[in-house]
Amino acid sequence: MTCERIEELLSAYLEGELAGPDKAAVAAHLAACPGCAELAGLMRDALGAMAGFPEGAPSPGLMAALYAIPERKAARWRRVRAIREFLARPALQPVYAAFTVLLIAVTFVLYHPEAQGLRKAIDVQFHKGVGTVEKLYASAGGLKGEIRAVSADVIKSFKNLDLLKGGEEKKE
Amino acid sequence: MDLNEVIRECLAGSQSAWETLVNTFAKRIFNVAYQFSGSRQEAEDKTQEVFLKLYGALPRYDAGKNFQAWLLTLAKNHLIDEYRRTKWEKTQRDEFDERVLAQTAGADPEQDLVEKETKVLVWEGLDRLSADMRMVIILRDLQGKSYEEVAEILDLPLGTVKSRVNRARLQLALVLKDARGGTS
Numbered sequence: 001m002t003c004e005r006i007e008e009l010l011s012a013y014l015e016g017e018l019a020g021p022d023k024a025a026v027a028a029h030l031a032a033c034p035g036c037a038e039l040a041g042l043m044r045d046a047l048g049a050m051a052g053f054p055e056g057a058p059s060p061g062l063m064a065a066l067y068a069i070p071e072r073k074a075a076r077w078r079r080v081r082a083i084r085e086f087l088a089r090p091a092l093q094p095v096y097a098a099f100t101v102l103l104i105a106v107t108f109v110l111y112h113p114e115a116q117g118l119r120k121a122i123d124v125q126f127h128k129g130v131g132t133v134e135k136l137y138a139s140a141g142g143l144k145g146e147i148r149a150v151s152a153d154v155i156k157s158f159k160n161l162d163l164l165k166g167g168e169e170k171k172e
Numbered sequence: 173m174d175l176n177e178v179i180r181e182c183l184a185g186s187q188s189a190w191e192t193l194v195n196t197f198a199k200r201i202f203n204v205a206y207q208f209s210g211s212r213q214e215a216e217d218k219t220q221e222v223f224l225k226l227y228g229a230l231p232r233y234d235a236g237k238n239f240q241a242w243l244l245t246l247a248k249n250h251l252i253d254e255y256r257r258t259k260w261e262k263t264q265r266d267e268f269d270e271r272v273l274a275q276t277a278g279a280d281p282e283q284d285l286v287e288k289e290t291k292v293l294v295w296e297g298l299d300r301l302s303a304d305m306r307m308v309i310i311l312r313d314l315q316g317k318s319y320e321e322v323a324e325i326l327d328l329p330l331g332t333v334k335s336r337v338n339r340a341r342l343q344l345a346l347v348l349k350d351a352r353g354g355t356s
Contacts, residue, residue: 007338007342008335008338010338010341010342011334011337011338011341012334012338038349039342039345039349042345042346042348042349043341043342043344043345045290045345045348046290046294046297046341046344046345046347046348047313047341048287048290049287049290049291049293049294050294050309050313050314051313052287052291053207053291053295053314055199055203056202056203056206056212056215057199057202058198058199058202058216058219059216061216062198062202062216062219062220063194063198065220066194066198066219066220066223067187067190067191067194069190069220069223069224069227070185070187070190070227071187073224073227073228
């Protein structure tokens with residue numbers, strides 16, 4: 001037998017599953033081949049080590065979490081049902097209707113055969129709107145300057161009133 | 173109580189039946205997860221996930237089948253899928269449980285030392301096996317399942333299981349050989 005064949009039969013040999021000529025052939029090979037004999041010894045050691053491996057106990061915390069699984073699942077199901085019931089309220093139907101109309105409009109704008117022209121028109125209108133707002137803003141800026149000038153004049157005139165000067169004359 | 177009866181009661185919503193199921197199988201699932209992941213924390217998380225899956229899958233259980241094998245298949249699939257998804261093999265295995273090392277104290281201190289060292293090496297060597305190899309060796313050599321049971325859990329032919337077990341053991345033997353510097 002070759003060393004490769006011995007490696008294939010090693011587990012069966014160590015577990016006593018080989019019988020007859022196979023068992024005798026493996027035993028004879030192991031007696032004559034130090035490499036395979038070493039491997040068999042190491043495998044025996046590994047099997048012996050695994051036989052004494054730990055069997056840990058789950059912690060009380062883990063057990064409590066496992067016991068609580070049905071309650072957790074039920075709580076989750078209750079939350080899902082509450083959300084579903086909220087979304088199915090008749091009061092929300094106008095919102096869904098409005099949303100649907102909006103969606104149709106958006107779809108129309110995006111996918112209509114003449115959508116490009118439509119988008120162009122919207123774009124033009126939008127830029128017109130922006131231009132108008134800019135003009136208004138600029139006018140508002142000019143108006144603000146005028147108001148400031150007028151208010152300065154009013155204050156100046158108010159200070160020059162004779163009525164206020166008369167008070168000072170009385171003191172003298 | 174008959175296991176099928178317990179499962180029927182679980183499906184009917186009985187909390188005490190569920191606790192019976194947990195008490196019966198939690199330790200085994202936890203140990204498979206611990207031996208597979210090498211981390212107690214990881215094992216606790218995975219045990220919870222397996223039982224969550226079990227709770228959801230219970231209505232699909234065929235009463236004619238071996239429940240323990242069915243549950244171990246569920247656990248094996250979850251552990252291997254998660255291992256491949258998250259690559260937790262990069263994480264270090266926990267230190268080998270010292271309480272177990274203490275158990276081996278015998279008459280020959282030198283022999284005890286060798287045995288302790290071998291256990292630590294094999295424990296760490298499990299990380300060097302592929303997920304499939306590790307699972308097969310855990311079921312056969314750590315959980316003590318027969319080849320037939322392992323074949324049922326893994327849904328593989330008996331010959332394939334025997335061959336995988338042998339190859340996994342050879343790999344662990346080579347881990348020992350490397351660690352001992354090529355001498356036994």
